[in-house]
Amino acid sequence: MPARLFPYTVSALCYEIAGAHAASAGEDSGNELAGPYNDIARFVMRQHRRMPRLLGVGIEVATILFAFAALARHGALFHRLPPARRHVQVAAWTASRLGPCRDLMKFYASLVILALYSRRSLAEALGQPE
Amino acid sequence: MIHAPGPESLRCQDLVIGSGPGGALTAALLAEAGRDVLILEEGRCLPLESCEPFSIAEILQKYRSGGLNPAFGRPKIALAEGCCAGGGSEINAALYHRTPEEMLALWSKRYEVRDLGPAEMEPHFRFCEEALSVCLTPGETPAASRKLAEGAAWLGWRAMEVPRCFRYDGGAGPDGSPLGTRQSMTKTFLPRAISAGARLVTETRAVTLDHQHGRWNVTLARKDGAAGPAAAIADSVFVCGGATETPALLRRSGITRHIGDSLALHPTVKVVARFREEVNHEYLGVPVHQVREFAPQMTLGCSVSSLPYLMLGTADYPGHRERIRAEWRQMAVYYAMIAGPSSGTVRNAGPGEWPNALVRYRLSPADLRALGLGLRRLCRLLFAAGAVELYPSISGLPPLRSEDDLSRLPEELPADRTSLMSVHLFSSCPMGENRALCAADSFGRVHGVPNLFLHDASLLCTAPGVNSQGSIMALARRNTLHYLETR
Numbered sequence: 001m002p003a004r005l006f007p008y009t010v011s012a013l014c015y016e017i018a019g020a021h022a023a024s025a026g027e028d029s030g031n032e033l034a035g036p037y038n039d040i041a042r043f044v045m046r047q048h049r050r051m052p053r054l055l056g057v058g059i060e061v062a063t064i065l066f067a068f069a070a071l072a073r074h075g076a077l078f079h080r081l082p083p084a085r086r087h088v089q090v091a092a093w094t095a096s097r098l099g100p101c102r103d104l105m106k107f108y109a110s111l112v113i114l115a116l117y118s119r120r121s122l123a124e125a126l127g128q129p130e
Numbered sequence: 131m132i133h134a135p136g137p138e139s140l141r142c143q144d145l146v147i148g149s150g151p152g153g154a155l156t157a158a159l160l161a162e163a164g165r166d167v168l169i170l171e172e173g174r175c176l177p178l179e180s181c182e183p184f185s186i187a188e189i190l191q192k193y194r195s196g197g198l199n200p201a202f203g204r205p206k207i208a209l210a211e212g213c214c215a216g217g218g219s220e221i222n223a224a225l226y227h228r229t230p231e232e233m234l235a236l237w238s239k240r241y242e243v244r245d246l247g248p249a250e251m252e253p254h255f256r257f258c259e260e261a262l263s264v265c266l267t268p269g270e271t272p273a274a275s276r277k278l279a280e281g282a283a284w285l286g287w288r289a290m291e292v293p294r295c296f297r298y299d300g301g302a303g304p305d306g307s308p309l310g311t312r313q314s315m316t317k318t319f320l321p322r323a324i325s326a327g328a329r330l331v332t333e334t335r336a337v338t339l340d341h342q343h344g345r346w347n348v349t350l351a352r353k354d355g356a357a358g359p360a361a362a363i364a365d366s367v368f369v370c371g372g373a374t375e376t377p378a379l380l381r382r383s384g385i386t387r388h389i390g391d392s393l394a395l396h397p398t399v400k401v402v403a404r405f406r407e408e409v410n411h412e413y414l415g416v417p418v419h420q421v422r423e424f425a426p427q428m429t430l431g432c433s434v435s436s437l438p439y440l441m442l443g444t445a446d447y448p449g450h451r452e453r454i455r456a457e458w459r460q461m462a463v464y465y466a467m468i469a470g471p472s473s474g475t476v477r478n479a480g481p482g483e484w485p486n487a488l489v490r491y492r493l494s495p496a497d498l499r500a501l502g503l504g505l506r507r508l509c510r511l512l513f514a515a516g517a518v519e520l521y522p523s524i525s526g527l528p529p530l531r532s533e534d535d536l537s538r539l540p541e542e543l544p545a546d547r548t549s550l551m552s553v554h555l556f557s558s559c560p561m562g563e564n565r566a567l568c569a570a571d572s573f574g575r576v577h578g579v580p581n582l583f584l585h586d587a588s589l590l591c592t593a594p595g596v597n598s599q600g601s602i603m604a605l606a607r608r609n610t611l612h613y614l615e616t617r
Contacts, residue, residue: 021451024452025455046196047190047198050195050196050198051199052199052486053486054479054480055199055486099546106445109445110442113438113442114186114189114442116441117437117438117441118186118438121182121186121187125187125190125191128190
């Protein structure tokens with residue numbers, strides 16, 4: 001589990017952020033913003049692998065702290081929370097007084113937004129060699 | 131096009147590290163002068179057409195670190211650099227400016243750069259402009275771009291259409307916009323260098339430089355430990371890795387005097403504007419107008435405005451998502467960019483053969499005020515151009531709906547609530563005879579080090595206040611000709 005905690009948390013974050021966009025878009029967004037969001041999570045993980053090593057490790061540590069913060073506050077690791085609790089946790093970190101918490105949410109939100117609204121070309125882009 | 135080397139050491143007269151605008155031009159001129167030239171490129175060699183410009187595929191294929199290597203500081207500044215054959219010329223907007231004369235004068239005076247007057251630089255600029263087909267858009271420019279000119283005209287500010295390094299082929303896109311090909315390095319100087327005999331080795335990084343017995347021994351590493359040459363041996367080395375990688379390589383090699391101590395950027399703040407009429411569409415070309423009323427200290431312009439970038443630019447306004455998505459054709463992204471006195475450093479971070487350049491940039495309160503002023507001017511201009519709603523990239527701020535709302539903008543951008551970015555980096559190894567400030571001499575030769583030259587953005591003494599490809603290439607030509615004449 002510890003080795004998988006990071007990708008599980010990233011995937012759950014991608015689902016939460018992308019799902020919020022899809023929900024606010026309503027039904028007229030068609031299939032473009034609809035789940036599942038495994039492609040978005042693949043993109044975020046791939047980008048994470050390309051980051052400078054120290055920065056990538058920093059993001060990984062912060063993400064795991066985020067996962068455990070959910071455990072402390074809501075009684076379960078982030079990826080095991082129901083959607084409503086995940087939403088509360090992301091909202092709390094997005095509005096946090098602590099800069100690193102806001103920065104972490106901004107990092108994931110930026111990547112998810114970029115991928116979600118580029119979805120027509122995302123599959124082809126992810127098919128390219130790393 | 132690519133030389134596929136075996137595990138042996140590579141031998142050449144002139145080794146060019148980096149194949150961006152400085153490196154490609156340097157390699158072509160050296161090879162055409164009969165020199166035995168080897169070009170090392172860390173990224174892959176991909177055709178310009180391998181992906182849509184400004185797309186997610188381009189970020190994955192051609193950006194350094196996937197575009198995720200910020201300048202650390204308060205606030206952090208997102209940086210975008212190319213990492214592929216052709217470097218930044220493969221991913222930029224190809225907007226072309228000559229170096230402003232006041233900048234050349236400043237560099238001559240303060241940094242004591244010799245032979246840098248406008249008349250001396252003229253043939254070098256002209257050469258680049260001819261080789262890169264620098265020209266104005268032959269047909270209609272993008273509507274979002276023209277809004278800048280309209281707003282400037284209302285306010286009596288000076289605006290201009292910026293020429294591009296672009297060859298138009300007479301065709302037209304679905305919206306009638308003129309078609310053609312960006313004249314990047316993979317379309318121009320890299321093929322020239324290779325047809326003149328230069329060898330290009332890609333996906334290979336120079337780890338360190340070591341000068342022994344009158345030659346340079348360059349330790350090489352292939353990405354992911356793949357087999358490849360272990361070293362290159364050269365009489366002269368031209369480091370053209372850009373403003374972050376060049377100082378990082380020199381510092382790894384023990385060359386540190388004025389190296390990586392004075393990085394300059396163009397910090398940029400963005401605003402998304404919504405108009406009553408459509409200004410945007412799927413095939414919107416590159417915006418080409420800039421407001422130069424306050425140049426070179428401040429430039430106002432229009433950015434890539436596809437839906438993903440509009441949504442990113444308005445990420446601080448979650449309650450407005452649906453409207454933005456529905457009305458994106460009425461919206462575009464605009465920017466205010468400054469050339470202030472703040473500076474940063476470049477160091478190495480991380481273990482092994484692939485340490486990363488760690489960039490720190492301290493944005494002074496004066497620059498945060500300048501960015502605040504730039505943002506207010508930009509918003510004023512956009513309202514003058516007919517914008518009905520503006521979304522500045524400051525979290526916690528409601529959208530602005532009239533000029534009266536401009537009073538809500540802070541005088542000084544709040545460091546903890548502002549998103550900044552920069553696509554222009556320079557000045558990490560400035561040139562000149564003033565040894566108290568400069569890493570290299572007036573022609574790019576590193577002070578006190580034999581046969582080691584810098585031919586890239588790191589040489590520019592300060593932020594030039596304009597898109598820098600023209601400055602980099604003109605200086606690279608000037609310095610290469612000087613090398614060929616004096617070696």
